[in-house]
Amino acid sequence: MKKTIIVYGSTTGNTEVMSQRVEGVLRDSGMDVTLKEVRAIAPEALTGYDVIIFGCSTWGDGELQDDFIPFKKKIREAGFEGKKAAVFGPGDSMYPQFCKAVDILEQVLKSCGADMIIESLKIDGDAIFQLNKIEKWAAEVAAKI
Ligand SMILES: Cc1cc2nc3c(=O)[nH]c(=O)nc-3n(C[C@H](O)[C@H](O)[C@H](O)COP(=O)(O)O)c2cc1C
Numbered sequence: 001m002k003k004t005i006i007v008y009g010s011t012t013g014n015t016e017v018m019s020q021r022v023e024g025v026l027r028d029s030g031m032d033v034t035l036k037e038v039r040a041i042a043p044e045a046l047t048g049y050d051v052i053i054f055g056c057s058t059w060g061d062g063e064l065q066d067d068f069i070p071f072k073k074k075i076r077e078a079g080f081e082g083k084k085a086a087v088f089g090p091g092d093s094m095y096p097q098f099c100k101a102v103d104i105l106e107q108v109l110k111s112c113g114a115d116m117i118i119e120s121l122k123i124d125g126d127a128i129f130q131l132n133k134i135e136k137w138a139a140e141v142a143a144k145i
Contacts, residue, residue, distance in 0.1 A: 001032045002084075002145055005046065008055035009038040009065035014090045017127040018134055019055045022088065025138035031145065039067040043075045051084045051145055052114065054105045058089065062097025064104060072108060081113035086141050088121035088134075098122070117144040 004026060008019040019035060026033040034049070038056075046052055057065045064072060087106045091099035099122035106120050121137040123130050 002050040003048065004031055004033045004051040004053065004145065005049040006033065006035045006053045006055060007038050007041060007046075007071075008035070009068040009071075010055075010057060011059065011065055014123075014127050015055045015057045015065065018088055018090060018121075018123060021127070021131055021134045022053065022055070022138040022141070025135050026142050026145075029139070029142035031142060037067070038065075038071045041071075043071060046080070046083075049083070051086075051117075052080065052109070053086045053088070053141070054109070056087070056089045056101040056105055058091045058095070058097060058099055058101040062095070062100035064101045068101070068105075072105070075108055076112060079112055080109060083114045084117045084145065085109040085114035086116065086118050086120070088123070088137065090123040090125070090127055093124045098124070117141065 010016040023035045089102040102120045
């Protein structure tokens, strides 16, 4: 069975809610899935997985969530050729750089050779009120793994 990991960074818990729903849907689909906070994992550990999913909120003026910044700096050494990948994250469309962290991580994964299997999911506002949208996206991910 393909091994999937969801790595997320969350300051106030919104990305965490999204991550737990994505994990739940993948697990219910029979997947071997691991959920990790980005501050608890090094990029080298991703080599042991077939599918990499990043969840990251956007802070500052279009920047990655704090815990993702040191992780991203080390990521290029990891190399993701042959791996499948997807990205999701919440943001707030009142900011000019809406969900920019999602775009940044998508580019990082692509430039490291990963195969993006689905259009990235951007959630505007609280994830808790948009679980249907998150579950639908996760079900599409499961179908593509
Ligand atoms: C100071 C500050 C800056 C933010 N900057 C952005 C931004 O540039 N783009 C965006 O889409 N959302 C921005 N947001 C909204 C957060 O991404 C949003 O609150 C998100 O749900 C936080 O998720 P988290 O709790 O998982 O970290 C910002 C929020 C704050 C408080």
